[in-house]
Amino acid sequence: MSGFIATGTNTTAPYPITNDGFWPDIDGAHVRGSLRIDGSVTDARLEVAIVNALIQVNGELSAVKKGYKAEGHDTLEAVPADEIKGISLLVHLYRRSIYCAAGAELTERYRSYDTSTEGNKNADELTPSVDEYRRDARFAIRDLLGVPHSTVELI
Template sequence: MSGFIAGGLVPSNSVPGSHINSDPFWPSIDLDSLRETLRIDSSVTPARLETAVVAAIISVNRDLAKWRAANLAAGFTTLADVPGTEILGKSERLHLYVRAVECAAGAEVCERYRGYDSTASGAKNADENMPTIDDYRRDQRWAIRDFLGKSRTTVELL
């Protein structure tokens, strides 16, 4: 009997410790939920997914470091403590934080997996993934800007 799963989803019980925690201020990231949201199949191993999510968390946490520091100084110990609009019983900012991390991780996964097949079909698939990578990066930036209450567009007169 083979353990090979061609393009299937990784069963949730196959990834022990499927949450990644960073600073206690920020929520943990559920790897099973991220896998489902981004439709990441079993060709991306748990270790590679974890690496992409850790890089995403580092990036997003750096982007939000000043905001976090201001809120810690105001007495809020976690993102969930910061008052704000709720959607589905969770803070709007919590949803945006998770979205930013998911999008950053999705871009990382797409970038890393596009180069495995160097044949003509691999090059074609890499070209098809480019808009997806760009879309993930854009969505990450939008989630962070929405989180901070900033406009999504910057316009400069030349």
């Protein structure tokens, strides 16, 4: 057995993943840093996860986009909203939904690469992270939709 562990290299140079013009572009390097994704996840794998998140989230928020555009806002940044660190709360929520959806996909995919006993133990430990990423993405989307985090119905 070797003591060598391949972790790849982290890319710190920003690389934008262009969006549709209304929703903000996403910087892959910022996603990597924010989610503490190490170099074992290549930029190509990270980009695929981000693009999948963009497709999913943009689809879920299509009605919100139509509403804002009908009000005359060409971008999410142009929609009046409170700001934190000079950035619209709406942009923060949108980015959170993308980052968490991509993080959930990457964490879930990571489980399938090591099927040893140690790998299974690590996968079991990652399960809450996948669920937490999905929850956080869902909460951010629901906040952007302006609906409560929980839906309760009596059957």
